[in-house]
Amino acid sequence: MNVTVCVKQIPDPAAPASLDPATKTLMRDGKLIMDDSDSYGVEMALQLVDAAGAGEVTLVSMVPNNEVAGVRTALAMGAAKAIIISDDTLRGSDALSTAKVLAAAIRRTNADLVIAATESTDGYTGTMPVQLAELLGYPAVTFARKIHLDGSKVIIERQTEGGYDQIECPMPAVVTVTAGVVEPRYPSFKGIMGAKSKPVEQLSVAELGLDASSVGAVGARQEVVAVAAAPEREAGEIIEDEGDAHERIVEYLERIKVI
Amino acid sequence: MQNIWVLVEHAEQGATSMSLELLTKARDLADKVEAFAWGPDTASLASELGLYGASKVYDAGDIGDALPGAPVASAIARQLAELAASPDAPEALLIGTSYDGRDIAGRLSAKIDRPVITNVVDLVVEDGELHALHAIFGGAQTATSRFTGAETSPAIFVVRAKSFAADQATTPVSCEVVPAPPGELDATNAARTIARHVEQQSGPKLDEAAVVVSGGRGLQQKENYSMIEELATALGGAPGASRAIVDAGWVPYSYQIGQTGKIVKPTLYIACGISGATQHMVGMKGAKNIVAINKDREAPIFSIADLGIVGDVQKVMPKLIDLLKSRGG
Numbered sequence: 001m002n003v004t005v006c007v008k009q010i011p012d013p014a015a016p017a018s019l020d021p022a023t024k025t026l027m028r029d030g031k032l033i034m035d036d037s038d039s040y041g042v043e044m045a046l047q048l049v050d051a052a053g054a055g056e057v058t059l060v061s062m063v064p065n066n067e068v069a070g071v072r073t074a075l076a077m078g079a080a081k082a083i084i085i086s087d088d089t090l091r092g093s094d095a096l097s098t099a100k101v102l103a104a105a106i107r108r109t110n111a112d113l114v115i116a117a118t119e120s121t122d123g124y125t126g127t128m129p130v131q132l133a134e135l136l137g138y139p140a141v142t143f144a145r146k147i148h149l150d151g152s153k154v155i156i157e158r159q160t161e162g163g164y165d166q167i168e169c170p171m172p173a174v175v176t177v178t179a180g181v182v183e184p185r186y187p188s189f190k191g192i193m194g195a196k197s198k199p200v201e202q203l204s205v206a207e208l209g210l211d212a213s214s215v216g217a218v219g220a221r222q223e224v225v226a227v228a229a230a231p232e233r234e235a236g237e238i239i240e241d242e243g244d245a246h247e248r249i250v251e252y253l254e255r256i257k258v259i
Numbered sequence: 260m261q262n263i264w265v266l267v268e269h270a271e272q273g274a275t276s277m278s279l280e281l282l283t284k285a286r287d288l289a290d291k292v293e294a295f296a297w298g299p300d301t302a303s304l305a306s307e308l309g310l311y312g313a314s315k316v317y318d319a320g321d322i323g324d325a326l327p328g329a330p331v332a333s334a335i336a337r338q339l340a341e342l343a344a345s346p347d348a349p350e351a352l353l354i355g356t357s358y359d360g361r362d363i364a365g366r367l368s369a370k371i372d373r374p375v376i377t378n379v380v381d382l383v384v385e386d387g388e389l390h391a392l393h394a395i396f397g398g399a400q401t402a403t404s405r406f407t408g409a410e411t412s413p414a415i416f417v418v419r420a421k422s423f424a425a426d427q428a429t430t431p432v433s434c435e436v437v438p439a440p441p442g443e444l445d446a447t448n449a450a451r452t453i454a455r456h457v458e459q460q461s462g463p464k465l466d467e468a469a470v471v472v473s474g475g476r477g478l479q480q481k482e483n484y485s486m487i488e489e490l491a492t493a494l495g496g497a498p499g500a501s502r503a504i505v506d507a508g509w510v511p512y513s514y515q516i517g518q519t520g521k522i523v524k525p526t527l528y529i530a531c532g533i534s535g536a537t538q539h540m541v542g543m544k545g546a547k548n549i550v551a552i553n554k555d556r557e558a559p560i561f562s563i564a565d566l567g568i569v570g571d572v573q574k575v576m577p578k579l580i581d582l583l584k585s586r587g588g
Contacts, residue, residue, distance in 0.1 A: 130365025169450040241570025246579035
């Protein structure tokens with residue numbers, strides 16, 4: 001089976017983030033890394049292809065400045081190839097525009113299954129994969145913690161508030177996976193070296209046959225009009241534990257009448 | 260605003276609290292509030308929705324074992340098409356941030372080619388249009404967004420739980436049930452639920468609990484999470500988690516508090532072994548009282564804690580649990 005995984009390359013979440021003062025969109029010009037949330041989907045895709053005994057994992061990623069560093073991480077894990085879509089007209093894209101771009105790219109991949117994270121770490125709208133499914137005309141199963149291949153179908157455990165549902169879904173389909181459900185493999189030295197020569201196709205909006213007015217800041221049809229500092233929360237009392245911290249906590253809980 | 264629709268989700272007993280929060284806010288913003296629901300027995304919701312000011316509930320009907328995303332979005336899209344250019348067409352649609360709510364919002368957005376604004380924590384009317392607020396940079400700043408251009412109606416907002424208080428209307432209205440079936444469905448509706456597994460849970464739900472006890476990396480190992488559950492039980496609260504230990508597979512995603520998880524606003528929040536990454540703080544800084552236990556005195560969590568304990572969670576927690584138990588809860 002062929003699995004296509006949507007991979008987002010984001011600014012390192014550990015580094016301080018900032019907004020472009022003019023457009024009030026997230027600055028994404030520095031070094032980008034693969035969103036950690038996507039490593040679980042890449043791992044699941046590799047395991048599914050292994051279990052099927054044939055096929056390959058393809059990555060799709062929409063990025064500024066033809067950035068490939070994050071995609072190379074997933075190639076080093078074992079994905080066979082990647083398509084990246086990079087175009088100045090994509091700057092300021094919202095979730096729906098992103099879905100339109102990725103859908104156009106995924107149509108070229110012959111995927112039986114499309115995997116994405118439930119949400120990205122930086123934008124966290126959480127709607128893109130389902131928008132993508134609708135544009136592709138596929139069913140979608142979100143919040144998966146397990147995917148089993150069963151002939152032309154997949155059986156999925158979908159996380160719920162109180163446990164999980166077992167879902168049966170024909171392919172092709174879009175599935176989103178939550179973090180922590182598999183242990184993403186570390187790229188081996190051989191994998192890292194091999195990733196450098198794996199094919200990475202670079203496409204523009206025009207090459208995908210998309211209308212530039214349906215993507216980017218224009219296509220987003222939304223804007224940030226103001227950014228304001230949220231009310232600060234004051235720090236209270238800080239004490240070192242000298243063996244009696246539990247008593248101090250209980251005193252505090254009594255004071256606020258929780259007990 | 261003339262007319263706002265609210266997507267209402269059915270819980271075991273009536274509408275979910277998030278649905279009622281959205282109806283309450285919609286009443287503040289618009290002259291007319293209508294609901295959109297699905298399920299085998301939407302009619303049973305009508306009287307409750309009327310108490311919260313909804314004069315109509317469109318009913319997508321029983322979707323059987325299908326997942327709600329495709330059929331409910333189809334039903335909404337169909338109803339919108341039917342009402343296009345009518346004075347009954349909604350200007351905005353409010354959807355709660357839930358597993359199914361996000362699926363329906365995403366499907367609908369692509370189906371009718373309308374953008375969607377997510378993670379909304381407040382809504383205000385400015386110059387006759389709705390502006391949405393959401394937290395950025397771990398809640399340190401608040402961004403206000405609006406839709407632009409012609410093709411953006413209805414404005415679709417996906418709103419986080421606990422953004423608004425739920426209050427009944429001073430004058431209840433009578434709520435009419437209007438069938439709004441999804442019509443013919445294609446391959447997008449092919450997924451089926453074949454079994455449901457509900458894990459035994461005692462105590463309150465995480466986003467409704469008055470007390471939340473939450474654990475992070477500082478617990479050192481998965482087995483130590485049982486202390487979080489024990490302390491939560493002793494205080495009649497719910498256990499939660501930082502993203503780090505969800506990513507590590509110690510607890511399921513439904514436990515996660517933060518930007519990419521739940522936003523909680525309990526009376527008391529106890530953070531155990533959580534350093535306070537911006538990712539986490541956005542989910543809990545609205546708590547009325549915050550207690551933090553962490554080994555590192557420089558941990559950011561202490562900058563927002565009302566009581567900060569610089570200490571080892573593995574030493575403090577067992578003594579705290581024992582003391583609370585000896586007091587009989």
